[in-house]
Amino acid sequence: MQKTMRVRFIILALLLTASIVPNLGIQVNTFGFSWNFYRIVIVSMVLVTLVLFRGELQIRRQKGFLLWMGFLVVWFVYGLIQIISFPYADMSRGMQELFTILCAIFVFYIFSCISIDREEYERLMRIVFFLLLALILLGFFEIITGKHMSTSMFNDPANKVAWKMDIHSAAGIMYNVNDFSALITLMCPLAIGRYRIQMGRVKFDLGWILLVCVFLINRQNTANICNMAIIAGILLYLILMVMKDRRKVGVILLILLLVAAVGVALIIILGADQKGLVGQWADQLTEYDIGKGSMHARLLIYQDALSVSWATGLMGLGPGGFPVYFGAHGSSSGFINPHSYLLEILSQYGILILFAFLTLLGYMVYRALRLLRSGASEETVRLARTVVLIVAMLLITSFASSSYMLNNYNWGILALLILGLEMEEHGGHEKVWG
Secondary structure (H helix, E strand, O other): OHHHHHHHHHHHHHHHHHHHOOOOOOOEEEOOEEEOHHHHHHHHHHHHHHHHOOOOOOOOOOHHHHHHHHHHHHHHHHHHHHHHHOOOOOHHHHHHHHHHHHHHHHHHHHHHHOOOOHHHHHHHHHHHHHHHHHHHHHHHHHHHHOOOOOOOHHHOOOOHHHHHOOOOOOOOOOOOHHHHHHHHHHHHHHHOOOOEEEEOOEEEEHHHHHHHHHHHHHHHOOOHHHHHHHHHHHHHHHHHHHHHOHHHHHHHHHHHHHHHHHHHHHHHHOOOOOOHHHHHHHHHHHHHHOOOHHHHHHHHHHHHHHHHHHHOOOOOOOOOHHHHHHHHHOOOOOOOOOOOHHHHHHHHHOHHHHHHHHHHHHHHHHHHHHHHHHOOOHHHHHHHHHHHHHHHHHHHHOOOOOOOOOOOHHHHHHHHHHHHHHHHHHOOOOOOOO
16 A cells, blocks of 8 residues: 555656656657647656556545536637637647647646645655755756756757857856746745744745745846745745734835835845846836837737737637747747737637636635635645635746746645645645545
8 A cells, every 4th residue: 555655646746847847858759749747757657657547546526626527628729719710820840839829738646646644745845855956956957057947948959049149147047037037936835934944943934935046036137026035025924924913014114124125135145236136127118219129029919919819810820839929920029929828828829718817717716815824734724825826826937938838847836735635625734635
């Protein structure tokens, strides 16, 4: 029995790890299709699960997983219909996007079927902590040495944008720097509260130290949207503390003062050309006023995305259709990618898919806030806060990457959070399935 439980934990740990670290710098192409670590693990773990636990597998009565899997199946089927019948749907990229959705269905299915207890769930959270630590170390290595993994944009001779960028930036295990910053930013809430060190009478949460490191990497990557997500996450964290215990208002004010002091110090220490982070944001506003800069270009492509969505009757261009359409017709920004996960879903898959996606995220927040109000244990409160922070920061970081549909980490992280919500609602610290 213990051996079986260990196998189940290993399956979930591999799925979660592969979702966050999808390629390990290795990529194999077969007949035009790209196989990375994530896709190999997904297919392998599905087969292993079906073989080892074929007599046990069933979709349990877990509303969180059932709703997400039902939505993803509808999304997948609608995407197939679009590829067949919509003129701008791209077969090659579109099938990769749909395969990503199919893999997400497998992840949710296996997470919903394999039983674990509270101790094993905390071990999964700690895996995320150490993955984030490893990615941070990799990021600092790239920044210091200027060396990058083979799958990075800096090692792609065809990428002319990379030629103009500072080589002392961090792309990590992703292709470009914005994708990497979005990944490590979204992982931060999962790391908070996992490990603490005590110095005298004071305990330090190592998760907050990792968050500061991520802020520094984002600063070097000029990933301002990701740092906005971090700042918003800190403020939301403090609001959630007040919601849980109004007696902590004084402590929170002290924390705000400390955060402000640290922020001022970072702005001074990390000043680029005596401008720093605030100076960069001010420059963006100045360039926007004269019709230049990335902020101006992003707003133009957002307008184009909304216009083409409306032109399709809010049904979408189809999988992979955004770069096809704007590659053929041009865009006022010069971009051919939406630079927004939400607008990517809207412009390619339509308003109904986007509405369902946002509704399910909102339902997760609703369940988390309900747990926050009723949760008596530290673990319950921490999980509830983590869910709210992840959803909020996902919505903000979704504007960082040029394209989001082929990313996998969001599905693994969401599956982990839904698993925690189901455990809390069905039994808290006790094993609830199996």
